[in-house]
Amino acid sequence: MDAEKEGKRRSFECSSCQFSSPYDYFGKRPGFLKSIVLLEEAYVMKDPFTPENRHLTLGGHCSECNKPVCVGKDCSIFYTRRFCIDCVMENLEEFPKEVQQELNKKDKG
Numbered sequence: 001m002d003a004e005k006e007g008k009r010r011s012f013e014c015s016s017c018q019f020s021s022p023y024d025y026f027g028k029r030p031g032f033l034k035s036i037v038l039l040e041e042a043y044v045m046k047d048p049f050t051p052e053n054r055h056l057t058l059g060g061h062c063s064e065c066n067k068p069v070c071v072g073k074d075c076s077i078f079y080t081r082r083f084c085i086d087c088v089m090e091n092l093e094e095f096p097k098e099v100q101q102e103l104n105k106k107d108k109g
């Protein structure tokens with residue numbers, strides 16, 4: 001785990017695609033979003049382009065291996081919990097058919 005460096009804005013970095021972005025909040029209840037509770041502990045950024053209560057979910061941690069992964073389809077899926085693609089592939093038979101098909105499509109694509 002990286003120690004937070006002083007004077008540097010916190011930033012989220014996907015361990016899969018190297019996407020990185022500063023974030024405003026990590027957790028389930030961003031203080032700047034009233035009455036919104038997220039489904040997972042996620043990295044959240046205030047959306048600078050839309051007014052009030054809009055946000056962007058950047059990513060979260062894989063519930064299996066705990067790697068930080070972005071919400072991009074190539075990096076993770078959310079199926080009751082968040083899983084990185086590596087963990088999905090390792091446990092593919094435990095996911096429903098629609099998830100398997102989605103991932104198989106990608107391999108051929």
Ligand SMILES: [Zn+2]
Binds near residue numbers: 014015070071072
């Ligand atoms: Zn990613």
Ligand SMILES: [Zn+2]
Binds near residue numbers: 063065066083
């Ligand atoms: Zn994982």
